[in-house]
Amino acid sequence: MSRSLIVQKFGGSSVANPERIKRVAQRVVETRRQGRDVVVVVSALGDTTDELLELARQISQDPPERELDMLMATGEQVSVALLAMAIEELGEDAISFTGAQVGIRTDSSHTKAKLIDINARRIQQELAKGRVVIVAGFQGISVNQDITTLGRGGSDLTAVALAEALDADACEIYTDVEGVFTADPRIVPNAHKLKSISYDEMLEMASLGAQVMQARSIFVAKRFDVPIHVRSSFSSREGTMITKAAKAMEDIVVSGVTLQRDEAKVTIRDVPDKPGMAAQIFKELAAQDINVDMIVQNVSREGATDVSFTVVKHDLPATLRVARHAAARVGAGDVATDEGVAKLSIVGIGMRSHSGVAAKMFEAMARERINIEMISTSEIKISCVIRKAHAERAVRAIHQAFGLSRR
Ligand code: ASP
Ligand code: MG
Numbered sequence: 001m002s003r004s005l006i007v008q009k010f011g012g013s014s015v016a017n018p019e020r021i022k023r024v025a026q027r028v029v030e031t032r033r034q035g036r037d038v039v040v041v042v043s044a045l046g047d048t049t050d051e052l053l054e055l056a057r058q059i060s061q062d063p064p065e066r067e068l069d070m071l072m073a074t075g076e077q078v079s080v081a082l083l084a085m086a087i088e089e090l091g092e093d094a095i096s097f098t099g100a101q102v103g104i105r106t107d108s109s110h111t112k113a114k115l116i117d118i119n120a121r122r123i124q125q126e127l128a129k130g131r132v133v134i135v136a137g138f139q140g141i142s143v144n145q146d147i148t149t150l151g152r153g154g155s156d157l158t159a160v161a162l163a164e165a166l167d168a169d170a171c172e173i174y175t176d177v178e179g180v181f182t183a184d185p186r187i188v189p190n191a192h193k194l195k196s197i198s199y200d201e202m203l204e205m206a207s208l209g210a211q212v213m214q215a216r217s218i219f220v221a222k223r224f225d226v227p228i229h230v231r232s233s234f235s236s237r238e239g240t241m242i243t244k245a246a247k248a249m250e251d252i253v254v255s256g257v258t259l260q261r262d263e264a265k266v267t268i269r270d271v272p273d274k275p276g277m278a279a280q281i282f283k284e285l286a287a288q289d290i291n292v293d294m295i296v297q298n299v300s301r302e303g304a305t306d307v308s309f310t311v312v313k314h315d316l317p318a319t320l321r322v323a324r325h326a327a328a329r330v331g332a333g334d335v336a337t338d339e340g341v342a343k344l345s346i347v348g349i350g351m352r353s354h355s356g357v358a359a360k361m362f363e364a365m366a367r368e369r370i371n372i373e374m375i376s377t378s379e380i381k382i383s384c385v386i387r388k389a390h391a392e393r394a395v396r397a398i399h400q401a402f403g404l405s406r407r
Pocket of ligand 2: 011043044046153
């Protein structure tokens with residue numbers, strides 16, 4: 001019978017300093033001494049990636065993306081080497097690799113490269129020699145032999161992809177929280193840790209700002225059915241399993257409440273109410289790579305209507321420029337922005353089979369006298385835009401209304 005193989009990924013906060021690196025080494029060695037093969041993926045120490053980006057910014061406002069990747073990839077090269085030393089120090093054999101060395105091949109879209117394939121042979125050879133294999137997260141090598149990175153938070157993707165390529169028995173993501181919670185515990189003190197959550201729900205929650213794992217990595221995990229265990233690197237408690245929908249979850253309608261405060265609302269006033277206007281406006285925004293989230297168009301009066309939409313704040317200056325231009329082209333009125341909004345969402349696969357979920361969410365807000373400005377829904381999600389000043393109160397009310405408080 002083949003030996004059991006586990007992939008363990010440690011995020012930047014878990015390896016932020018030498019003490020923590022030693023603690024990670026301890027945990028890896030414990031796993032190894034249970035007789036398992038271990039492949040470890042690590043992120044850069046602490047805030048290294050941000051610091052490297054800041055360094056680049058002091059040199060150039062618009063650095064070549066190839067060079068940004070060259071720079072950012074150094075962060076993970078530091079952490080793998082240090083972790084290998086720490087494991088050797090504890091008496092186990094370990095060897096560190098860059099992404100390129102273990103054949104993590106990507107396309108050449110620098111800073112957000114897509115994985116093409118992984119050549120697992122080198123890793124398997126080293127495992128067969130009884131070594132712990134440590135792989136730099138977040139990086140690969142393009143078909144042109146250039147170093148690439150996989151987008152911020154990309155070490156999660158490295159871990160999931162390696163677990164798939166090596167047919168690992170488990171993929172553990174170690175982080176600085178205990179798992180996936182029903183809401184941000186800083187906002188809802190009685191939020192509780194979920195035992196398990198489905199890929200689809202986690203994908204929504206990750207996209208909605210629950211910063212537990214990179215959204216792309218969940219997407220890949222779902223596609224190849226790689227079960228993930230998200231857990232804390234500071235305790236030995238069980239975390240949250242991310243898997244295909246489990247039976248036990250079926251009576252739970254809502255799994256989590258999320259809050260995003262990084263969106264802004266843009267309103268174009270007096271858009272002529274005739275065919276082609278929305279097409280023109282949103283085509284211009286798309287051409288500038290501006291991602292529009294929620295959209296509402298009000299009922300028209302006297303042949304004109306207001307169109308509102310949300311974008312991430314980061315895109316607001318560009319959005320304003322494009323929206324003003326588009327408004328002028330279609331003969332609309334002025335463009336207003338509003339940064340005082342927040343987006344609150346509930347996520348749960350139970351919504352597929354339960355009715356009245358939206359009503360319950362809206363009622364909870366009505367009781368709190370909170371006005372809803374925009375609404376959007378998908379099969380397993382309902383989002384509302386409200387005033388930011390009321391956002392935390394709304395999250396608590398909704399968390400309570402769906403019975404999510406600690407059981
Ligand atoms: N160090 C990279 C980042 O901060 C990758 C990662 O942490 O997963 O984005
Ligand atoms: Mg990081």
